[in-house]
Amino acid sequence: MGQVEGSSRQQTQDDGSEAEVLRKGIHNSATPIRVGLLGVGTVGSEVARILVEQKDELQQRIGQPLEISGIACRDPEKVDFPWIDKSLLTADTKYVATHSDILVELMGGLEPARSLVLKALDSGASVVTANKALLAKHGPQIYRAAEEDGVDIYFEAAVGGAIPLIRPLRESLAGDRVTSVLGILNGTTNYILDEMTTKGLDFDVALKDAQAKGYAEADPTGDIEGEDAANKAAIVASLAFHTPVSIDDVTMEGITNITADDIALATAEHKVIKLLAVVRDDKDGVSARVYPALIPDDHPLASVHGSYNAAFVHAQAADDLMFYGRGAGGTPTASAVMGDIVTVARHIVQGATGPQISTYQKLPKAPLSSSHAAFAVRFCICDRPGILAAISKTFADHNVSINGINQDLKPTPHDPGYSGELQTLRVVTHRCSETTLRETVDDVCKFDFVVGEPSILREM
16 A cells, blocks of 8 residues: 555745644644554544544644554454444555654564654654553663653553553653552553452463453463463553663563462461562662462452552552552553543644653662562471471571461462372461572472472562
8 A cells, every 4th residue: 555645834935844834832713733643453443533533532632633644553454343434544554654643553572662662752743642661671762752742652551451550650750750650550450360360260261351351461371370460560661760661671470380278278367369569669679579479358458359550659649549440452542542642732823842761860779588478388398207307407408487377278289290199288488588488488388398489579
């Protein structure tokens, strides 16, 4: 297919460049603001629908009409939505990226998304994206390019779907000092853990149910191993602490080792297990982590059910804030994208840009050795005399104090080496260094009576 034609821009005698016209706010109120879409999947198709079906109302809110100028996708011939004009479809991603006033990047992945976003910014277009992996890896480069080019970069949909979290961190709390954010930022894992908690399901059964209902991908690895939440943690930490944090700075653990026994014991202790993204700024530096945690059932995050997301923010002046809502899905995510489009379009009409991403601090990254918590460690063991004494001695040798031991649980058939003669042993510690705890667990695992990988849970 040939190039997609965009609306002509009014030229000025002193400077005819479109980018300069946009920056100066020289507009005819009837001239459409061109919106280009990269990607027309679940989210992209919903964004297109809203742009078409709510065109008149959006114009009233913005002061100027929005017009889809092009939609780039891998296979235009297969796109069939009644609200999408097929003449707008093209495989020419570069053309759409460089012939838009607002580029909406929804294709995902690192490349060619990074290159196309940078080309769009360089051409004078503002960018709206939901690409968490892109921002977690290349955020500082993209933020810097937007500032140098005098355009906007907005990405509310990259974290938490429809939940307004990015803008409060970027703008509402700009005058405060955020010290921590604890978030349930992945709907797939929250759904799985919630089903295990409320219905007593094993992990594999809950995962298959999530896939059947569309809450989990056919390949759920990125969700259940914590990578999706880790990308979001990097973005949140960068905004909250005004310092560059990339995915490479985030430590992550998933939920694949969580069993029905772990859930049952947590319930008996009036706790729930949630996969948390935790970012902190304290005396040891900035940390960003993703891990399954034991949360008291009276904490606000404990009541987040199903595929919902939530973030618990602590700031010095504002104190505790909680943001809650649908964290995924085409329509909720499209809502966040549209909010960014309207914001950027208003800036274009005003001849202005929004606040740039502030990463001036360059704070140090806290080492893992600075992390302290109470832990619950579940071992699968071949039961025989002397085991408790050997394990207790190992913990004592590492100066890790044991708060309690439970050996009443029976293993599930999914435990490695299950033969009906295995037992589950759960050790709960007092607060200790995570580095020391892991060294202790590694030494316990050297005993020939320990089978498979242990499960390690932190107290929140």
